[in-house]
Amino acid sequence: MSVIFLSHRGESDDAPENTMRSFALAAERDSDGIELDIRLTADKQVICCHDADLQRVAGVPLVVADATLAQLREFYPVPLLSEALTVIRDKGMMQIEFKGDPALIPFARKVIDTFSDRRRLVISSFEKDTIARCADAFPDLRRVLLTDLEQEFGTFPTAEKVIDFLAPLRCGISFKATFAADKTFVGTLRRAGLPVVGWGVFNDELGLHLASIGVDAMTCNHAVALREKFRNIKEN
Numbered sequence: 001m002s003v004i005f006l007s008h009r010g011e012s013d014d015a016p017e018n019t020m021r022s023f024a025l026a027a028e029r030d031s032d033g034i035e036l037d038i039r040l041t042a043d044k045q046v047i048c049c050h051d052a053d054l055q056r057v058a059g060v061p062l063v064v065a066d067a068t069l070a071q072l073r074e075f076y077p078v079p080l081l082s083e084a085l086t087v088i089r090d091k092g093m094m095q096i097e098f099k100g101d102p103a104l105i106p107f108a109r110k111v112i113d114t115f116s117d118r119r120r121l122v123i124s125s126f127e128k129d130t131i132a133r134c135a136d137a138f139p140d141l142r143r144v145l146l147t148d149l150e151q152e153f154g155t156f157p158t159a160e161k162v163i164d165f166l167a168p169l170r171c172g173i174s175f176k177a178t179f180a181a182d183k184t185f186v187g188t189l190r191r192a193g194l195p196v197v198g199w200g201v202f203n204d205e206l207g208l209h210l211a212s213i214g215v216d217a218m219t220c221n222h223a224v225a226l227r228e229k230f231r232n233i234k235e236n
Contacts, residue, residue, distance in 0.1 A: 033093030159188035
């Protein structure tokens with residue numbers, strides 16, 4: 001199985017993160033797919049935004065949960081999740097990270113349920129409670145808990161410990177990229193039927209390592225360029 005290189009918040013090295021521009025650039029470059037973050041606005045719109053406010057991306061401390069879609073768009077072009085889904089209508093994967101209050105889940109479900117090819121969608125969250133609730137809301141979708149395994153366990157754990165840790169959450173794993181992970185670790189998780197994804201690919205060396213040990217997917221700000229680098233190495 002080929003590794004899936006997901007454009008993190010779109011092709012966010014070259015376009016503003018979590019915008020239709022960054023998503024469209026990923027599509028233009030024929031990315032394997034897109035990773036994005038979703039939050040709920042004050043008027044119950046499911047939008048793509050990583051932070052709880054717009055301070056970092058737009059320089060204004062407007063809190064997403066306290067603002068309407070129209071108010072947010074005065075300062076930053078936040079897309080609706082429904083708009084983002086149109087980018088992968090014909091092909092490509094999408095990993096949807098749930099942010100903020102779990103009250104987001106039923107509103108997101110209404111949007112996600114309009115997308116027909118559910119095999120191309122993956123749900124993720126750093127929050128254990130959220131990912132557990134998503135197992136009930138999206139039982140047919142792949143789901144992964146985002147975590148730094150070394151921080152979670154105090155040291156890099158065995159695959160068996162991770163399998164036991166994930167069992168009550170009914171999901172797979174998206175772990176922070178690290179050279180501590182190897183083929184045996186990934187292979188054991190995959191044989192247990194768990195999706196295995198990597199995040200925090202802050203340099204090409206880490207990304208190429210994850211690809212070489214057989215993760216299902218990874219998120220990267222320049223996913224298309226890293227994919228081409230990995231393919232060139234394999235061919236040579």
